[in-house]
Structure formats: C-alpha cells, structure tokens
Amino acid sequence: MCKDLLIDQLENMFMYIALAIFTIYLLILMRNRKKLPPGPWSLPIVGYLPWLDPKEPYKTLQKLAKKYGPVYGIYMGNIYTVVLSDTKIIRKVFSKDETTGRAPLYLTHGLMKGYGIICSEGELWKNQRKFVYGCLRQFGGTKVGSHTTMENLIKKHALEFTDYVSSLGNSASIIPSEHLRHYLGSFMTTIVFGECWSKDDETWKYLQHLQEEGIKHIGIAGPLNFIPILRFLPMFKKTVKFLTEGLEKTHKIYDGIIEKHQETLREKLAVNSDYAPQNFLDAFLLEREKKHNSSEAKFYSDQQMKYLLADMFGAGLDTTLTTLNWYILYIAIHTDFQKKVREELESVLEGKTASMKDFQYLPFFEASIAEVQRIRSTVPIGIPHGTLCDIDINGFIIPSNTMVVPLLWAVHMDDKAWKDPDNFNPYRFLDENGKFFKPEHFIPFQIGKRMCVGDELAKMLLYFFCSIILQIYELSVDNIKDIDLRGKCGITLTSIDHKITFRKY
Numbered sequence: 001m002c003k004d005l006l007i008d009q010l011e012n013m014f015m016y017i018a019l020a021i022f023t024i025y026l027l028i029l030m031r032n033r034k035k036l037p038p039g040p041w042s043l044p045i046v047g048y049l050p051w052l053d054p055k056e057p058y059k060t061l062q063k064l065a066k067k068y069g070p071v072y073g074i075y076m077g078n079i080y081t082v083v084l085s086d087t088k089i090i091r092k093v094f095s096k097d098e099t100t101g102r103a104p105l106y107l108t109h110g111l112m113k114g115y116g117i118i119c120s121e122g123e124l125w126k127n128q129r130k131f132v133y134g135c136l137r138q139f140g141g142t143k144v145g146s147h148t149t150m151e152n153l154i155k156k157h158a159l160e161f162t163d164y165v166s167s168l169g170n171s172a173s174i175i176p177s178e179h180l181r182h183y184l185g186s187f188m189t190t191i192v193f194g195e196c197w198s199k200d201d202e203t204w205k206y207l208q209h210l211q212e213e214g215i216k217h218i219g220i221a222g223p224l225n226f227i228p229i230l231r232f233l234p235m236f237k238k239t240v241k242f243l244t245e246g247l248e249k250t251h252k253i254y255d256g257i258i259e260k261h262q263e264t265l266r267e268k269l270a271v272n273s274d275y276a277p278q279n280f281l282d283a284f285l286l287e288r289e290k291k292h293n294s295s296e297a298k299f300y301s302d303q304q305m306k307y308l309l310a311d312m313f314g315a316g317l318d319t320t321l322t323t324l325n326w327y328i329l330y331i332a333i334h335t336d337f338q339k340k341v342r343e344e345l346e347s348v349l350e351g352k353t354a355s356m357k358d359f360q361y362l363p364f365f366e367a368s369i370a371e372v373q374r375i376r377s378t379v380p381i382g383i384p385h386g387t388l389c390d391i392d393i394n395g396f397i398i399p400s401n402t403m404v405v406p407l408l409w410a411v412h413m414d415d416k417a418w419k420d421p422d423n424f425n426p427y428r429f430l431d432e433n434g435k436f437f438k439p440e441h442f443i444p445f446q447i448g449k450r451m452c453v454g455d456e457l458a459k460m461l462l463y464f465f466c467s468i469i470l471q472i473y474e475l476s477v478d479n480i481k482d483i484d485l486r487g488k489c490g491i492t493l494t495s496i497d498h499k500i501t502f503r504k505y
C-alpha cells in the first residue's frame, strides 16, 4: 500500500517535472520566435541612415555584420531591414516564395509602381519572368539551346568597338566607358527594341544620358528611398524631377518605337506566320496577341510593356558595362595576369575569335573575369527583396514587409571565405588541376527564385568583349599610383573614369 502510494507520488512528480520542462521549452521557443535579430539602435524617422557612409554604405553595413553577425536588423528610414551576409543563409532565405517580394522603396513602389519585372511582385512578376526567360532562350542567351544567333550579335558589337579604337591609331588613350556605352548599349537596344541608333543620334544620346545619370541618382541605400518627405526639399526635388520627367520622356520615345513595330510586325507575320522574334518588343506584342482572350491578358498592358522594356535595357546595360569597365581597369593594372590571360587566349584560339564552346578551355581567362566580379561586386548592397508574410530567418521571426538585403560586398570580401580578399588573384577560381571552379561564396547574380535572369547572357557579353579586346590590344595605365579603385556607389558600384591605353601588339 505504502509502496503503491510512493509510486503514485513519484509518477505525479515526474509528470509535473515533465510538464514544467515542456512549458519552459515552449516559453523559450515563443520568446525566440518573437525575437528580432540583433542590430544597432536607430533614431525615429531616419533610422540608421545618418551613420551610413554616403560614399561607401556597403562598408558600414559590412562593419555592422562583423559586430552583430550574419543576420542583423537595422532601420533604414522607417523601413525595417534585415541584412544577410552569409551565403548559406541567403541561399535558404531567397529560395522561398515568401521572400520574392520587393522592398517598399520609392524606387520600386513610388517610381516604377510595381510594373516591369525588377519591381513587380506576385502573379505579374511570375508571368513576366517566365516570358523574359522564354525570350532569352529563343534568342540564344540561356544555358540551354543554341547560342549561335546571340553569339554572332555580341561579336559584331564587340568587333565594332575594337574597329573604332583601331581607327584612333595604334596606341589610343581613352576612357573606355565613354565608348563602350555606345557599343554595348547598341547590342542591348537591338535585343530589347529591335533598334540600333548611330553614335550621334539625339534620341540615343538622351537615352544613354538618362540611364547613366538615373542610376547614379538613386542608390539602394540613398535617403530618398526611405524618407518620403525628402522629396519636397529643394536638394532632392531636382532629383525627383529628373527621374519622373525622364520616365515620361522615355515612355514617349517608346510609344513611337512601339507604334513602328506594331506595323512592321504585321508585315513580317503576313510574309511568315511562324516569324520568331529576336527582340523583346516584338515578342511582347506577339505574346499579347496570343494571350488576348485569356486570363493572362492583364499582364500585357501598354504600361507593363514600357516598364518591362526599360527594365531589360537598364538591367542589362548598366551591370554589364560596369563589370566590363572594372575588368579593363584591373587587367590594365595587373600586367602579369594580363600576360597570362593573353598567352592562354593565343594558345587556345590561335588568332581566331572565340566561340562559346572555346571558353571551357580558357580557365584562367574565365577566372580573371570571376575575380573582378568578386573584388568589385557590381551590386555591392545586392538588390533587396521584401517579405510577403512573417517568415523565419535563422530562428528569428521577421515581419511581413521587411526589406531583406543580401550584402554581396560582405559575402565577396569575407576573410573567412576568401584568403586576402583585398588582393586581386584569379587563381582562387582554379582548382588543383587548373580547372575553373565557382566557389559557393561567389554570388554576383544573387541566388534563389529571383536570381538575375540574364546571368548567362551577361557571361556571354563579358567573355566575348574581354577576349576580343585582349586578343588585339595590350592595356595599360600611365601611372598606377594615380588609380583610384574605390569606385562610386549608386545601385551599382561603378569605377572612376581613368584613361586606359589600348596599344596594338
């Protein structure tokens, strides 16, 4: 009897202890679930913005990552922002549907109004991404399918650039970006609008100017994105006017081009009903016809078409031009690596222009391009995403409508992942057999569901332009000590203009 009572009491005691442990566990779980990631305190309205280095905001954000860890929270203006600097975490977070939104910035929501592809969300984004990928595949700019048409078009523009430089003499000292913008830009206008303007065409000059200035004016971490009231201050009013008027004028120019293409497309279809467009504008008009009576018709409005065309032109030109400029600058400074690249190009290509299949035999060349993309991230702060609902990031519960920043600068300059990250060294992209390999911490196009849709095309552009230039010219700078490698940070991190000598050898 006494023994039974003791057993009963022990059982009860164990039950109470188990219940208490379970309750404590639940409490800890709930406490942790509610916890936001660590981060610095901020001021109301402006948040942490006053402490961001306006010239190198990505470095301030990187310092904070060292202090608070790979997931930290910060207020940018009044927008709650989570900054990620670990590749594995970025990969996991950006593979979820819940993070395919865009952050509520002036750029995405105020200016672009959620149209296009870069700033759109939900069903519109899904539909347009599929459409864009399908076009790129048809044009020859994706991993799968034939590359021939795209390859020939890129080579044509790269050779036009080298012909132009040769026309200046055997040794020309130029600021490459001033000329590359036209030749690379003409390639982009050909695949986006099916149009190609001459160098001195006024419309073309205006579109280039708008593109160049627009990207400088509106940086990801710029205060204009986060503090709406600033738009009314004289200093920012000018920028807003430039951007909104620019948008209106561009759309007017597009209206003219679209009207012309509507006519010519009809003629092309009359001659050949299987006509397969080679530019986004014709492809969009054709898709609109096809989807006319379907539930997808709403994704093919006039407004959407203009924003999408602008996105494709902008996303394709600025990023590739920036990378190409950095490549020319770095390779002109590092003459030892330049010599090695050239020797490899000479021995594999034997004087002919490369074709896509040749690049697998040019590992050092490929590594030199990857190293430039690492050491000077084209988009150092990354392109932020937005959470569409509450989500769990590394045990923290991040509220809906949070801006999520994948800090590419911190990923690419992390001294735990990369030995001496400040040193330019293409060898880090070669394995022990001298073959090119892509380390997991190398994500210049981001990763996940919204990853750059033009990554393959970007690589093709870089490979052809760089190989063609280096097969013809030796690149150098006058005085290495005068070279400033810090760059200017807008949405992209562009190189500061320096004269480069292109000497035929």
Ligand code: HEM
Binding pocket: 117, 118, 119, 129, 132, 311, 312, 315, 316, 317, 319, 320, 323, 378, 379, 382, 383, 384, 444, 445, 446, 447, 449, 450, 451, 452, 453, 454, 455, 457, 458
């Ligand atoms: C070196 C050149 C390039 C770099 C470094 C680059 C980088 C990026 C990055 C970081 C993103 C953001 C991805 C995300 O939000 O998760 C992006 C998006 C995008 N890129 Fe690129 N890009 C390059 C070239 C191109 C080219 C040539 C095209 C055009 C064909 C292009 C079209 C796009 C588009 C349309 C998006 C938006 C994708 C979406 O929101 O779903 N990019 N790019």
